[in-house]
Amino acid sequence: MTFQRRIMILLCVAVLLAAVGVLAVVRAASRAEEKNQTRAGGPQVSRGEVSLSPGGGQRIVFRNMAWGPHRDELATVPADAPEGPRTASGVSCLRFHSAAGTGICLQADQGGVQESYRAVVLDARLKEVSARPLAGIPTRARVSPGGHLVAWTVFVGGDSYAGTNFSTRTSLLDLRTGAFQPSLEDFTIRKDGTTYRNADVNFWGVTFATDERTFYATLATGGQTYLVRGDLAERTVTTLRENLECPSLSPDGTRLVFKKRVPGLSPDAPWRLYALDLASMRETPLAEGRSVDDQVVWTDEKTVVYSLPGDFGADLYAVPADGSGTPARLVTSALAPAFLG
Template sequence: MTTRNRILLALVGVVVLAATAVVYTGLVRARNRDGAAAATDDVTLTGPRFLFRSTADAERGHLATVAADDPGGARAVSNVVCNRVYAAGGTGLCLRPESGLTTYQLVVFDAALSVKQEIPLVGLPNRARVSPSGQRVDWTVFVTGDSYNGGKFSTRAGMLDTASGALEGTLEDFAVTVDGKPYQAADLNFWGITFAQDENRFFATMSTGNHRYLVEGDVSARTVRTVRDNVECPSLSPDGKRIAFKSAVDGDPAKGWRLSVLDPASGAVTPLAEERSVDDQPAWLDARTVAYGIPRDGGHSDVWAVPADGSGTPRLLIPEAESPAALEPPR
């Protein structure tokens, strides 16, 4: 299926998504009217701080930061509302509802939260990442309308070059290799991109049939190849040698997801000490620590952290928060 046809089908799917979107957007705006936190002058994408999306009632959805050495302490809250956020290299990414509409948009910020670019999104925001230098941003949305999928949600994963402002297409346009052989299928879905330091190499999840593969990609060559099965939402470590990820328990998403760390060179997998189901793309806070969101009732969530070597126990890092990112290069 061509990109043009996928986009046309996705546009049809927006009609279905609109009902969900308007409910969510209405809830966010209602909460904002009831006492959203005012913008503060000290909200910037500079460290040593953690960026996150607040889930506290008075600031629901607002982009916020907190000191890395006191993550449970006072937070700086902006007036920017997002569904997902991330930042690296002085570049911020926000997936948010469009003002007055039931659709969404991708917004790229500079370190001072000044808008650099806005792009309409077809679908419901799901994942957001920024490459280490800030040169590229990537995102995943849920869409409907793919004929093979019977009206259920599918995904689209796209990239943007922040230097040129050029869209680099979706991963569905890349040439795929499965187990060393060229592969084509109508049911290809991609999500959860994470970039290496060179900005060209990346990892992501690819699903087809009953498999959810970890794939390694090359932006310049526009290729992806499978690396390992049952790996979702990868996150490359600061040294580029390990990948934090979630995997379906016993290969069955209905049983939940377990966080682990993969050493691609040896193939060794280290289960992390977090034994609760984590349906999130983990984020590296430094070379030793992985963070992730755990939802609670009523749309609330907390960010937890756990050692990346499988030791220790999970600890509450930032209450009333999700979608975390470290705002200085992790070491």
């Protein structure tokens, strides 16, 4: 054996040993991270299959906020065991919603040098159906009850609804036809019985009706916010009421739960949750006394779920939608839930 051949063999052995060492360190770090998460009281999370298909029992799919190798991934738990072990999907989302086997995932785009985001439509197996670049930071996402429409809102300036220095852009996509509405600002606005135009118009917080045509959303203009009802076929929105933000329509289509600015509260935490009966337009305050900066999700006809700050970023809470009861923490270390079943 020549000297050069011996050197080559030694170099190959050294590279192989180094690779084995790196792999061992990575595995050890991952195990240590998971153990630290468990010791800290965090939920157990393991990789597995996550489905958005209807049926298969009631379950919750959400963005996992627990520290560890599966943070920010979509994860699932049974609805009757919300604090049980989680199954993580490997698909990361900043905002998420799902209905009827369709998912919308607003995520960071890892392909570019600069920070950017995209909206990804997912099928029931969490496979990418289509994707579009986003103009700003993801904040809201919704799928229609029939799974045919998706909507999302991004911040294109500022970072909080609490202040006044922000702008939003809300887009809608019809999966049946591929028709894409880049901005609700292109719709005709009917305010106080007349057509309204203003350069400061912003929309956010879409929620869909079961007819897959009607939607509700927030319109901001002139320093005020309004509840609007939209018609996709006519490309119109009509103002219904002042001081409503991030509405969420009940499964039976009769009520909205929304956040409302309450005079006298801190400008940094100004909101309280209210329910609105669409037939009588009567408001009912919900039992949650903390400021909720979220668009709630209905679990059924009686209960809504929303996020509040928690030890790992956010926790999910539930409260009756009729003003009774008391709020209760439902899932720790979680955000952007969808209730499937």
